[in-house]
Amino acid sequence: MNKSILIIEDEQKIRRVMKDYLVKEGFQVYEAEDGEKGLELFNNMNIDLVVLDIMLPKQDGWTVCRKIREVSNTLIVMVTARNEEDDNLLGYKIGADDYISKPFRVKVLVAKINALLKLKDKSKAIEDPTILFEYSDLKVYLTSHKVYLKNEEIDLPLKQYDLLCYFIKNQNLALSRTQILDKVWGIDFEGEDRAVDTCVKRLRAKLGEKNLPLKAVWGYGYRFEVNQ
The missing domain is CATH 1.10.10.10 (Winged helix-like DNA-binding domain superfamily/Winged helix DNA-binding domain)
Structure with a gap:
């Protein structure tokens, strides 16, 4: 079964470009233009990784990340509009697995996503019979x-x-x-x-x-x- 990606991003053009690249990579892609809809999709779909913008209407990325982490260890890549160290540190503190700063090359984002999913699959393969x-x-x-x-x-x-x-x-x-x-x-x-x-x-x-x-x-x- 293909891995599923949820993109929570309010800029339609950016969502479209990300979705096009990810679909070509074989992912099932879901989209949300605000934090509220993003959480609704997350709670109703089986999501493997979330690409999460910080600056979102209704509920911002920090809030969405915290709420996801209350119930799930699904991978989260935060998207920041600026390369601020404090933003990146806060993202890690509240549970983000990685981040990428705008403007970014979508190929770099896809590489991060593939690396995170591969690492998680590898860790799942370790068995403990106890x-x-x-x-x-x-x-x-x-x-x-x-x-x-x-x-x-x-x-x-x-x-x-x-x-x-x-x-x-x-x-x-x-x-x-x-x-x-x-x-x-x-x-x-x-x-x-x-x-x-x-x-x-x-x-x-x-x-x-x-x-x-x-x-x-x-x-x-x-x-x-x-x-x-």
Whole structure:
């Protein structure tokens, strides 16, 4: 199956040129002219990489990047209108994988995209047979980020996998949303604690209540209840 690219860019001419090059490279390409539509497409499509402009209407690139990182480890290439070191550092801090400054050669952007996707595919190929956790129909492997439900592999974004592992390693303990954010998202995370609830909701939808013995602790957080 061809890799899918989401271009979030408000300048139509730039979007068209990028799309033409990427389609010639064999990618499936989706387009959005503002941050709001970009997030909507991202949440409804299976996207492998996002090309994300910073200066966008409705929701800017920084906001879009943060919201994507709350739920997914999908590759993100930020597009900056100027070669400012602070912009590039901020992009990396909030989760961008690479950046490119305008004006740029589309061939350079395509080379970056191919390199990032190749590196990610290579890392996915590393297998670790050690079982971290087995419960009901669920099996979770340690470093290969492999999750199986009824022996069928389930694709979990990095944050969902990290959250699942954090619950597993702290079975039967009440964990506050603040604790979870600090350990899974990092102490520098600037979003709200609803990111935890959103990620839990997505995990439940993918794994099912039977395989995810997770109980809400009202006004506090969650407890992963496993019979001992």
